Amino acid sequence: MKKNLLLIALCLALSSISAQTKPVRIIIPQKPTESEHYAAKQLQTLLQKGGLETHIHTRNDDTPQSGSIYVGTCPFVNTDGYRNNAYAMLGDGNFFVLSGKGEKGTLYAVYDFLERYCGYRLFTPEALETKELHSFSIPTDTALNIAPAFDYREVLYFYPNNSQLYTDWHRLNNRADLNRDWGMFVHTFKNLIPHERYFDSHPEWFSMRNGQRVRDGQLCLANPYVLDTLCRNLQKMVDQNPQAKIWSVSNNDNYNVCQCSECLKLDSLYGGPTGTLLHFVNQVARRFPDKTISTLAYQFTRQAPQGLKVHPDSNVNIMFCSIECGRELPLETNPAESAFCNDMRNWQKISDNIFMWDYIVQFRNFWDPFPNLHVLQPNLRFFRDHGVKMMFEQATGEKNITSWMDIRCYLTAKLLWNPDLDADSILNDFCNGYYGIAGPYVKSIIDTMTSIVATSGQRLNIYGFAIDACEGYLAPKYMDQYRKMMALAYAAATDSIIHQRLRFFELSLDFATVELAAGGAFYEELFPEGDKLDKVRQMYSMLNRMVDDLNRFGVSQMMEMGISPDQYRELIARYIEKTFSYSNSYFRPVELRKPPTEPYTNEGGQDLTDGAGGILDYRYYWLGFYGDTLDAVISLGATDTVKHISMDFYFYPLSWIFLPQQIDYYISNDKKNWRLVGHHTPENPEILATPMIKTFNTDLDKPTKASYLRVVAIPLPQIPLWHRATGQPAWIFTDEIIVN
Ligand SMILES: [Zn+2]
Numbered sequence: 001m002k003k004n005l006l007l008i009a010l011c012l013a014l015s016s017i018s019a020q021t022k023p024v025r026i027i028i029p030q031k032p033t034e035s036e037h038y039a040a041k042q043l044q045t046l047l048q049k050g051g052l053e054t055h056i057h058t059r060n061d062d063t064p065q066s067g068s069i070y071v072g073t074c075p076f077v078n079t080d081g082y083r084n085n086a087y088a089m090l091g092d093g094n095f096f097v098l099s100g101k102g103e104k105g106t107l108y109a110v111y112d113f114l115e116r117y118c119g120y121r122l123f124t125p126e127a128l129e130t131k132e133l134h135s136f137s138i139p140t141d142t143a144l145n146i147a148p149a150f151d152y153r154e155v156l157y158f159y160p161n162n163s164q165l166y167t168d169w170h171r172l173n174n175r176a177d178l179n180r181d182w183g184m185f186v187h188t189f190k191n192l193i194p195h196e197r198y199f200d201s202h203p204e205w206f207s208m209r210n211g212q213r214v215r216d217g218q219l220c221l222a223n224p225y226v227l228d229t230l231c232r233n234l235q236k237m238v239d240q241n242p243q244a245k246i247w248s249v250s251n252n253d254n255y256n257v258c259q260c261s262e263c264l265k266l267d268s269l270y271g272g273p274t275g276t277l278l279h280f281v282n283q284v285a286r287r288f289p290d291k292t293i294s295t296l297a298y299q300f301t302r303q304a305p306q307g308l309k310v311h312p313d314s315n316v317n318i319m320f321c322s323i324e325c326g327r328e329l330p331l332e333t334n335p336a337e338s339a340f341c342n343d344m345r346n347w348q349k350i351s352d353n354i355f356m357w358d359y360i361v362q363f364r365n366f367w368d369p370f371p372n373l374h375v376l377q378p379n380l381r382f383f384r385d386h387g388v389k390m391m392f393e394q395a396t397g398e399k400n401i402t403s404w405m406d407i408r409c410y411l412t413a414k415l416l417w418n419p420d421l422d423a424d425s426i427l428n429d430f431c432n433g434y435y436g437i438a439g440p441y442v443k444s445i446i447d448t449m450t451s452i453v454a455t456s457g458q459r460l461n462i463y464g465f466a467i468d469a470c471e472g473y474l475a476p477k478y479m480d481q482y483r484k485m486m487a488l489a490y491a492a493a494t495d496s497i498i499h500q501r502l503r504f505f506e507l508s509l510d511f512a513t514v515e516l517a518a519g520g521a522f523y524e525e526l527f528p529e530g531d532k533l534d535k536v537r538q539m540y541s542m543l544n545r546m547v548d549d550l551n552r553f554g555v556s557q558m559m560e561m562g563i564s565p566d567q568y569r570e571l572i573a574r575y576i577e578k579t580f581s582y583s584n585s586y587f588r589p590v591e592l593r594k595p596p597t598e599p600y601t602n603e604g605g606q607d608l609t610d611g612a613g614g615i616l617d618y619r620y621y622w623l624g625f626y627g628d629t630l631d632a633v634i635s636l637g638a639t640d641t642v643k644h645i646s647m648d649f650y651f652y653p654l655s656w657i658f659l660p661q662q663i664d665y666y667i668s669n670d671k672k673n674w675r676l677v678g679h680h681t682p683e684n685p686e687i688l689a690t691p692m693i694k695t696f697n698t699d700l701d702k703p704t705k706a707s708y709l710r711v712v713a714i715p716l717p718q719i720p721l722w723h724r725a726t727g728q729p730a731w732i733f734t735d736e737i738i739v740n
Contacts, residue, residue: 028072069097096139098110124434152355161175162398215724271307286313317354330374331379360376427443438502476525479516507553513526514543640739648695649694666711
């Protein structure tokens with residue numbers, strides 16, 4: 001490269017030609033590829049946006065033309081030895097070369113040029129910041145060969161999947177790239193040997209758990225028929241999609257590894273369940289030598305085989321996942337993640353084909369601020385330095401608009417290309433460019449949050465809740481500080497676009513406030529003004545404004561398992577209603593005839609009449625009964641009447657929480673003779689991972705005098721057949737009984 005540059009420099013006149021005096025000539029090859037042509041057109045269009053006159057010409061000789069930018073293949077640089085999509089930027093003040101390898105290399109060079117030398121930024125697909133280019137001149141003394149740290153770079157977020165400009169500008173891959181290369185992506189045992197098709201005739205092909213074969217588990221990898229059938233089914237899929245290069249043969253998304261005696265023998269032979277899996281996958285890979293077979297190092301197969309007893313074949317890809325890790329500190333310096341780091345090092349010893357599946361958002365609550373920006377860079381460096389070739393940053397998916405998406409996606413994209421960039425400079429550049437004069441205030445909120453997370457010692461969990469941080473980065477004193485910063489930011493910002501961007505950022509603070517208040521943490525501090533009713537009004541008004549704005553920004557889902565903003569509004573309104581409306585049962589004594597199950601005991605029976613309704617986080621205000629009946633007697637006042645009875649139950653099969661099979665309400669005046677007044681037999685839908693709260697109401701014909709109310713709720717006899725934990729006892733969860 002340097003040699004080339006020197007040679008060219010000798011051939012050229014020394015005078016630098018400014019673009020002010022002449023239009024810039026963009027010179028393309030005589031036979032440009034489609035992508036070179038597109039790159040040149042993009043360069044022309046975007047330079048013209050900055051007021052610079054440009055013309056596209058076809059190159060007709062090998063003498064560099066001054067005042068020209070060469071786009072694509074040209075005689076002045078040879079990109080043959082470059083990595084795919086790497087590129088050269090070469091200039092001496094007279095002419096400039098933007099030339100890359102592969103489909104995107106030259107286009108990447110163009111966008112990099114616009115950022116680096118023209119000051120352009122693409123903050124979001126809608127926020128392209130251009131600059132006036134009056135004083136533009138061809139850059140001097142440039143000889144750069146720029147290559148990505150990772151061959152594959154995906155951030156699974158909305159922008160890269162809804163704007164090709166954004167994807168290309170930030171040199172990312174997106175779902176379309178993935179779908180082209182991968183025949184099947186992940187958790188594929190269920191596709192390769194579907195239990196619907198095979199379980200009834202061949203239960204022995206599926207994993208054995210606690211002495212019985214389970215439908216929704218893994219496969220029995222010791223069974224030779226499993227290997228043959230899986231390969232036959234895979235072959236059919238390959239025949240239908242021969243272009244796809246990579247096929248995943250990997251665990252389903254559950255822990256139910258086979259415990260049959262044959263599998264246990266293989267585990268001890270090959271160094272654990274990962275060894276058994278790898279031995280199996282190698283055999284598949286040998287039958288598909290021209291394909292790459294990818295498998296999962298995930299949860300119970302995250303550890304490389306003990307003693308490194310099996311090595312992956314050369315066409316086996318290891319998809320290594322960091323799902324359990326905390327995000328409060330960089331992986332390598334987090335004492336809690338030393339086992340993960342060891343696993344990474346062990347995989348590096350036996351594989352040079354590692355696909356890293358990393359997680360960068362709060363999946364349980366998409367609108368939590370989730371201040372993890374400080375760990376992105378060190379973690380990416382760690383992955384790069386341990387042989388990772390393909391990098392997948394799972395965020396909130398291709399459809400969801402979520403908190404900090406603009407800033408987190410931007411920073412992650414930059415670091416995926418080059419994890420040695422200075423993350424703080426990128427953040428400053430983003431904040432000052434995107435929020436203008438209000439930028440430093442937003443940056444200061446981010447800095448405060450991340451530094452509290454990094455120093456508090458508290459875990460930052462990708463499946464957490466705002467309330468987890470109620471004494472950390474979301475403590476009232478800090479929330480107060482963030483609100484003050486936001487007020488200064490709004491006051492500084494002059495235009496409505498910046499106000500909208502600030503509002504988008506602020507929504508994460510509103511969400512945290514509502515969550516903390518609904519979770520009962522610091523209600524007083526978060527809404528310090530007025531009496532109880534005023535506080536309720538303030539919370540309602542914050543909730544309503546937040547949900548209206550979330551809808552306006554196009555938010556469809558508040559968490560990985562669903563829940564739209566309007567459904568969220570309903571849930572919180574239900575909590576407010578329960579907590580602040582009057583019930584005859586409030587604070588009445590409750591006798592539990594069977595105790596709740598640890599750790600979901602809360603305040604015991606009093607939890608049912610304490611006026612605090614349960615929220616979507618089942619750890620708070622809910623009573624749990626594991627495989628056992630809820631049998632509660634509430635002592636009402638001597639003169640009380642009952643007209644309406646209402647009770648909520650939580651439904652979340654992923655955590656083994658089901659609705660009871662039967663709920664009965666009884667009343668009595670003497671605690672001996674009970675009269676049945678309400679009877680419910682709830683249906684349990686086959687929905688695994690969407691949490692729901694279901695209310696069971698009973699209305700009596702007329703107000704009826706009753707001194708006692710009894711509730712009996714009977715759990716399912718066992719977890720149903722369709723569920724991966726079939727046969728185990730089911731939980732029931734309830735929170736509050738309302739009597740009027
Ligand atoms: Zn087995």
